[in-house]
Ligand code: SF4
């Protein structure tokens with residue numbers, strides 16, 4: 001049986017169930033790279049250009065981690081996952097960046113995923129991915145359709161089930177230890193905004209979710225907001241937001257601003273992130289104008305230290321508790 | 329309603345001519361200075377890319393001169409440029425600066441959409457007037473490029489290092505005032521002749537360096553800190569990957585004119601990158617290949633710090649450098665970049681190329 005490696009980075013946090021089940025349904029063994037660790041960070045930082053953002057550097061590290069362990073690596077070019085939207089220019093060049101990196105790569109399963117103009121492009125992309133495994137079109141499409149059901153389930157658990165992404169992912173990784181506490185209605189919620197590959201990578205985020213939970217907060221993220229609400233709220237912008245992740249963050253921020261159970265908002269961005277330099281600005285301006293809850297903006301890169309983050313989180317949480325006490 | 333446009337190299341000259349021809353009052357921002365930069369950076373998001381900040385500085389300074397309407401281009405992603413106008417509008421709003429922003433969202437397919445936009449701004453001027461206005465802008469852009477190319481050739485060869493630049497600056501002031509095709513081209517020819525007549529070393533064979541990268545940084549001398557001038561003074565012939573008229577053809581005329589266009593560059597890039605990555609990243613890769621093919625001795629990539637498409641290109645350029653045996657250097661600029669540091673890096677790069685060339689020549693004999 002051949003093995004296909006999937007880097008535990010970037011859109012792993014959004015699409016792993018889909019990819020995993022698709023390959024597995026085709027009889028392939030899926031291997032994930034190790035959870036982000038010091039080695040992966042160091043390798044990524046050493047191989048990528050200095051100016052790249054941390055998530056992109058980590059991607060290099062995760063690819064290297066897989067390179068000599070698997071028969072093939074899944075290296076999609078994720079241009080767009082929704083009509084007239086994009087992820088980020090860096091995602092559009094990622095496969096070429098990796099191929100220029102000098103890493104000794106096994107076979108690559110490459111595919112362009114661009115749904116910006118045409119939704120049905122997905123079917124074509126699936127066939128292209130499957131071609132690496134089998135020539136049987138029907139088998140590929142069947143594997144794909146089943147995987148799509150998995151993916152829907154994964155999203156449903158988060159949107160309506162209130163589960164955080166790491167918890168939902170455990171159903172597919174069969175790993176434990178990432179589990180976060182379930183949602184409880186009474187405790188004050190802190191909304192965490194940011195790209196999934198920052199928030200849910202425990203190493204990168206310095207385990208911010210657990211840290212907040214230990215302080216006594218309930219964590220809620222943009223992934224826990226149903227798509228229809230995101231669309232409706234983001235539509236309040238005078239110009240359509242063309243970044244998929246940016247749209248989700250803005251939509252969620254507008255939504256959280258209205259929710260009495262959300263007591264504070266934290267936005268985490270990669271240092272040097274292009275889209276977030278503007279999306280974050282919009283969120284911050286709206287938060288400042290509304291003046292209804294504490295807001296914390298954190299940027300992270302490979303040099304960010306635990307201590308600084310902890311101090312700022314604690315101050316932020318104290319502020320929330322103090323405000324709560326005032327209200328009661 | 330006095331209209332203003334942000335600066336990008338000499339683009340404001342043809343743009344102003346076009347807008348005035350259709351009857352609009354135009355108030356250009358003063359040329360970019362340290363003040364523009366600090367007004368822009370103080371009020372912009374810290375991590376935004378530099379063009380957004382300088383645009384903003386331009387608007388504030390144009391407002392001081394009486395402009396009340398901003399004409400700006402839009403975009404549909406994937407890069408930040410498509411959201412510039414929205415962010416800038418929010419910033420101006422919070423600053424209490426009341427300016428109307430007219431955003432030309434990219435013509436989906438054709439030059440006709442662009443013309444329609446201009447017609448709306450121009451309050452129902454006749455088509456003939458509008459076409460003539462565009463022609464006028466086009467003549468000016470072509471004339472500027474003609475002299476600009478001569479300037480690039482003359483700089484490394486002239487005996488007194490600022491002579492040719494003086495002629496160029498005078499020509500720019502002239503061309504801004506002229507409104508007849510023949511006058512415009514005559515002024516350009518005169519400027520070219522004057523440069524040819526400058527005392528210079530005709531036998532000198534300068535090393536050639538191609539300037540590639542993000543378009544705004546390539547074209548705007550203020551943000552690239554006079555990169556081309558510095559190279560010229562070091563006796564290097566700098567050659568930009570793109571000129572004003574080519575940019576106008578690609579972005580406004582959608583490549584209908586038979587000029588070198590981004591299609592050519594994209595084809596050249598294809599062994600290394602064959603996908604659009606936003607902004608100018610794809611063309612940057614193609615331009616580097618083109619430079620190697622055309623015998624340049626080195627390539628300099630310039631871009632604003634954190635520029636996403638250029639980071640993609642930067643990650644790919646070493647591959648080209650290795651394959652085609654050509655040195656490539658990347659320069660990022662932001663509000664903190666100093667001219668002295670830039671010059672030091674340029675000198676080191678140029679020295680390295682000279683040494684390389686010398687060794688190659690000696691060993692081939
Ligand atoms: S969206 Fe931001 S963090 Fe993500 S890859 Fe692009 S620049 Fe990096």
Ligand code: SF4
Nearest residue numbers: 377407409607635636
């Ligand atoms: S191309 Fe570069 S400078 Fe232009 S908007 Fe994109 S990131 Fe900013």
